[in-house]
Every structure is written in C-alpha cells, then in structure tokens.
Amino acid sequence: QVQLVESGGGLVQPGGSLRLSCAASGNIYKIDWMGWYRQAPGKERELVARIISGGTTNYADSVKGRFSISRDNAGNTVYLQMNKLKPEDTAVYYCNAMMFIRTNLASLEYWGQGTQVTVSS
Numbered sequence: 001q002v003q004l005v006e007s008g009g010g011l012v013q014p015g016g017s018l019r020l021s022c023a024a025s026g027n028i029y030k031i032d033w034m035g036w037y038r039q040a041p042g043k044e045r046e047l048v049a050r051i052i053s054g055g056t057t058n059y060a061d062s063v064k065g066r067f068s069i070s071r072d073n074a075g076n077t078v079y080l081q082m083n084k085l086k087p088e089d090t091a092v093y094y095c096n097a098m099m100f101i102r103t104n105l106a107s108l109e110y111w112g113q114g115t116q117v118t119v120s121s
Contacts, residue, residue: 023076
C-alpha cells in the first residue's frame with residue numbers, strides 16, 4: 001500500500017514556529033513533486049507550497065518569506081518549516097504528492113489525511 005503520513009501539527013501562539021513533515025512510503029517508483037495544501041473552516045483548499053524534482057519551489061503569496069519547503073535526500077519526505085505564524089494560518093494542512101506507483105500506468109496525485117495547525121493566543 002501507499003501512504004502519505006503527516007506529522008508536526010498542533011497549537012502555537014502567534015509569532016511561533018512549527019515544522020510539518022510528510023513521509024511517503026509504499027510501492028513507489030518515483031515522485032514527481034510533493035507539496036502542502038491547507039483548508040480553513042468555510043474556505044476552499046489552497047496551495048501553500050510545492051517542491052518539484054530538481055528543487056523548484058512555489059509558494060502562496062500569503063506565506064512567502066515565512067514558510068520554507070524542502071525534501072530529504074532520498075526524496076520521499078517533504079517538510080514545511082512555518083515561521084512567524086499568524087492566526088490566519090490556522091487550517092488543516094494536507095500533504096500531497098504526484099507519484100508513479102509500480103503496477104500503475106501513470107503518475108497520480110495522492111493525499112494525506114491532514115494535520116491541524118491552530119495559531120491562537
């Protein structure tokens with residue numbers, strides 16, 4: 001089976017920091033990219049950051065300069081370092097990845113279960 005397992009969420013005060021991790025495992029042939037989305041109550045899910053093979057990154061304007069996305073050397077784990085957190089960052093954060101699974105005919109997009117990040121005094 002293929003899994004995307006997130007960790008690192010929790011409650012933090014404004015101005016604080018958290019680091020989210022997402023580890024991909026299973027019968028994976030290759031990972032094209034990995035990233036993070038978030039969804040706040042009553043709002044649509046939005047892209048936070050994405051990192052592509054080769055190191056190219058993309059960030060939402062709202063987090064640029066505060067968040068940093070990276071991958072480990074093996075390429076199966078993605079991190080989201082979140083600094084100077086604001087109440088507006090409160091959301092469920094979802095890991096996602098474009099992966100080619102052995103026995104599949106094409107790469108498909110996979111999602112983790114989500115981890116809650118709450119920024120509040």
